[in-house]
Amino acid sequence: MSDPKQTLSFQAEVAQLLHLVTHSLYSNREIFVRELVSNASDACDKLRFEALNDGALYEDAPNLEVRIAFDSDARTITISDNGIGLSQQEAIDNLGTIAKSGTREFMGKLSGDQKADAQLIGQFGVGFYSGFIVADRITVESRRAGLPHDQGVRWSSTGTGAFEVEPITRAQRGTSVILHVRDDATEFLSTWKLKSIIAKYSDHISLPILMRKEEWKEGEEGKGGEMVLTDEWETVNQASALWSRPKKDVTDEQYKAFYKQASHDHEDPLTWSHNRVEGSTEYTQLLYIPAHAPFDLWNRDKPAGVKLYVKRVFIMDDAQALLPTYLRFVRGVIDSADLPLNVSRELLQESRDVKAIREGSTKRVLSMLEDLAKLEKDEAASAEEKAKYATFWSGFGAVLKEGLGEDFANRERLARLLRFASTQSDEQVVSLADYKARMKDGQDAIYYITADTLAAAKNSPQLEVFRKKGLEVLLMTDRVDEWALNYLQDFDGTPLQSVAKGAVDLGKLQDEEEKKKAEEAAEAFKPVLAKLKDALKDKVEDVRVTSRLVDSPACLVVSDGGMSLQLSRLLKQAGQKVPETKPVLEVNPDHALVKKLEGSVHFHDLAHILFDQAMLAEGGMPDDPAAYVKRVNALLA
């Protein structure tokens, strides 16, 4: 026979989370209904999916449903489903640990500030454990579909350090979650209360949610009457998948509630789009743009994506093949009329229908974003609407940029959606079109600089001549910028040009006199350049006179097609092999320090100091910091 009762400890993270759940989510206790109904609905989806290959799993109960009951005397609320159920081992694994990726990282972000933490926990999704907000003990009774009746399991815990499991006999397949309601949560022991919470959060669930009907019973002998529960069950939700309803029958509130349930977000989405696509491939899409980034957005391997349904049968969460990786922040549902029900992840990758869905959905998302971006400049839009694109950009802009390298077909549309900080704005609000509109007469490139931080970008010596001439330079500080910009050679016919690459050619913006002066200076400076090159031959490709510096003595640049020093540092940090390319040292012959070089007895040291300082100024580190310090100190002494 099976094992007797066992007491097991929660994984440390669960114990920690439970403590937080009960302390931080107090102000929004009713969400436990949403979470438990959502789990019940997921369990039914899973059964339906497994039963595609094994119809016997339905046993004698083919109609999937969720039942919610309460007992005021026993002070319990029971949420039951006849879905896939749990085996004993699954109960131990799934209800005692958190399998989610990034759990530890998430825990590390919690600050102890209840309000901030409650928000984070909302994003993380506490799921099953939310029951402990209203219960001081939870008992789960379950049997996995297909297992014999005597292989049921009872799981029970007070939500502190440990839980118990024991085998039971259970005739019905599926799971009952029994909440033993705390003294301070009596309000939830009420048909009216539970029904209104279901209407608020779970109305769109495609399964029927049943509750026992209540009836008015007259009091005896003149005593007041009361509502009493009958044995009859009634469906208390609409029980039709929200996305399958016509748009006009769905309210904004319902769209938002569906989003929150499907994405475990506590905030409203920024926007959504609901369409039935007809033609050679038929599908329904309901896609949402969230208002803020989840905590693990940066994990490109994290399963993220929309849920896939086939003719309203749930097939899988996180169907990555339905949208490109750079749109991994999009949430929602795609319901295909054409895919086979037994479609696997592998099959998805190859399907022509999926390709059509992916292209169609990508276009849809881009037009949602374009609409948000249009609102920014729309006189008639409210302040809230105007701010939406900036909100989107601050959460997801860096991810969207990955699209430049990933989605060639939509590169131009993506380029219009980009926003950057610039020498005219610290905020990332400048579009390439804005920039172009402000370009000076004779300016023939869009200038940009990449750096680790905004301060480093703004103060980079490379900007000096641009500042002097009043030319705007885009300041790029996202890690992905340099890589992404490789794929964007020009915008609307104007090339993009890094100010830290190649020789500066300000073209028509430089007057003849300036050019002549620079040439003369370069000529006169030749012997010093040759000496510098010799002193630094292991470190630099070349040494030349600059036309980009005004106040600084020197800077480092790379050749036009070369990898910037910043990118090469990032790649090295990430443990990648980077081809060693030496930078070019550009020196400013008008600077006092550079003037000092000629005939100096300290030439060698000064040359190295110049190089190391140029490296520091653009965010790097001298190869040998101690030697640098020694040299500077020797000169200072």
Ligand SMILES: Nc1ncnc2c1ncn2[C@@H]1O[C@H](COP(=O)(O)OP(=O)(O)OP(=O)(O)O)[C@@H](O)[C@H]1O
């Ligand atoms: N009613 C249920 N029937 C079957 N399994 C369940 C049920 N409720 C929970 N589980 C199992 O327990 C696991 C943990 O549930 P929990 O709600 O904590 O997280 P989740 O549902 O995986 O994540 P999230 O709630 O963020 O979607 C589920 O993944 C599922 O395997």
